[in-house]
Amino acid sequence: MSQQVSAVVARSKGAPVSLETIVVPDPGPGEALVRIEACGVCHTDLHYREGGISDDFPFLLGHEAAGVVEAVGDGVTDVAPGDFVILNWRAVCGQCRACRRGRPWYCFDTHNARQRMTLTDGTELSPALGIGAFAEKTLVAAGQCTKVDPAASAAVAGLLGCGVMAGIGAAINTGGVGRGDSVAVIGCGGVGGAAIVGAKLAGAAKVIAVDIDARKLATAEKLGATHTVNSRETEVADAVRELTGGFGADVVIEAVGRPETYRQAFYARDLAGTVVLVGVPTPEMKLELPLLDVFGRGGALKSSWYGDCLPSRDFPMLIDLHLQGRLDLDAFVTETIALDEVEKAFERMHHGDVLRSVVVL
Numbered sequence: 001m002s003q004q005v006s007a008v009v010a011r012s013k014g015a016p017v018s019l020e021t022i023v024v025p026d027p028g029p030g031e032a033l034v035r036i037e038a039c040g041v042c043h044t045d046l047h048y049r050e051g052g053i054s055d056d057f058p059f060l061l062g063h064e065a066a067g068v069v070e071a072v073g074d075g076v077t078d079v080a081p082g083d084f085v086i087l088n089w090r091a092v093c094g095q096c097r098a099c100r101r102g103r104p105w106y107c108f109d110t111h112n113a114r115q116r117m118t119l120t121d122g123t124e125l126s127p128a129l130g131i132g133a134f135a136e137k138t139l140v141a142a143g144q145c146t147k148v149d150p151a152a153s154a155a156v157a158g159l160l161g162c163g164v165m166a167g168i169g170a171a172i173n174t175g176g177v178g179r180g181d182s183v184a185v186i187g188c189g190g191v192g193g194a195a196i197v198g199a200k201l202a203g204a205a206k207v208i209a210v211d212i213d214a215r216k217l218a219t220a221e222k223l224g225a226t227h228t229v230n231s232r233e234t235e236v237a238d239a240v241r242e243l244t245g246g247f248g249a250d251v252v253i254e255a256v257g258r259p260e261t262y263r264q265a266f267y268a269r270d271l272a273g274t275v276v277l278v279g280v281p282t283p284e285m286k287l288e289l290p291l292l293d294v295f296g297r298g299g300a301l302k303s304s305w306y307g308d309c310l311p312s313r314d315f316p317m318l319i320d321l322h323l324q325g326r327l328d329l330d331a332f333v334t335e336t337i338a339l340d341e342v343e344k345a346f347e348r349m350h351h352g353d354v355l356r357s358v359v360v361l
């Protein structure tokens, strides 16, 4: 028995998304059917719509989501109907070399639901990042569901499924920010804002927010940044060095994804510091650096993929901290919207008006 539900679909490259009726199969072995309660609007959804990720239209968009498990297929033991879960887009295999070496965030063999959801005419949908959660219900692999405390609001929980986890994880997992560290965050949108919150959580003494948009710097201060640098007006590496006793930051987190900000990150770190690259560049972008500068600096240059997170470890922990009042995530939900307002949310995102718009069902 399948079900028909409403969902947001990108039918063709560049065209506005539309609300459609889709067909969701019952969960097969290893799969879970999830009733979506909230799903954040992320840049990646817009990239799918623009054809920047694949040509496999039509896409079922949405991937930063939380909801309640409605049914599970054979062999599923980790989650059960009624569980409140956050969805993740990296259900790891547990078997590959990366998994066996204890680095499952580099898993070579992540998986999604095997069955396909369709339009009512039978056309198969490609779910964004293997999730597709701008929908009343979606079908995922059970491993994409992590049970968390249901006392958390679905809007906040959903954001941990992508951008907010990427930012917090960039600071605490990849960057290894420790007590007393100085941290600079370049780009203070949803991801960079979360990196600020993550750095504070890890005990950073100084958190320097860098952006070209004064509105984002004001938000960054609300999130806990101790200093702000407007990089339209000020040279970033000089400003960061000045704020850190002449040394540079222990950890610099780049959350934009452009050559100039990669360069700023490279030079803003302490000689023994760590640069964490979480902003995603496009294929044609290049950065030229004097090799002597590359050689002459110690420390580390690391990219952070999904905040190097382990959903089963990190999602429940962050939700617990949030419920205890030790991790304020409410500020990331700029507005809540209905399913049919995703196109409008893309517009607002484009203008930099929001940290996150969140569809609440």
Ligand code: APR
Residues within 6 Å of the ligand: 043, 163, 166, 186, 187, 188, 189, 190, 191, 192, 193, 210, 211, 212, 213, 216, 231, 255, 256, 257, 258, 260, 261, 278, 279, 280, 281, 352, 354, 355
């Ligand atoms: N220098 C500094 N900040 C910049 C610059 C720049 N040259 N260009 C843009 N920004 C700022 C914007 O003002 C904004 O505050 O970067 C921020 C980007 O934020 P969002 O648009 O909200 O994007 P976000 O969701 O945070 O993602 C940022 O991380 O995971 C990746 O794919 C994601 O590459 C993207 C990046």
Ligand code: ZN
Residues within 6 Å of the ligand: 042, 043, 044, 045, 063, 064, 162, 163
């Ligand atoms: Zn995302």
Ligand code: ZN
Residues within 6 Å of the ligand: 092, 093, 094, 095, 096, 097, 098, 099, 100, 104, 107, 108, 109, 110
């Ligand atoms: Zn694996």
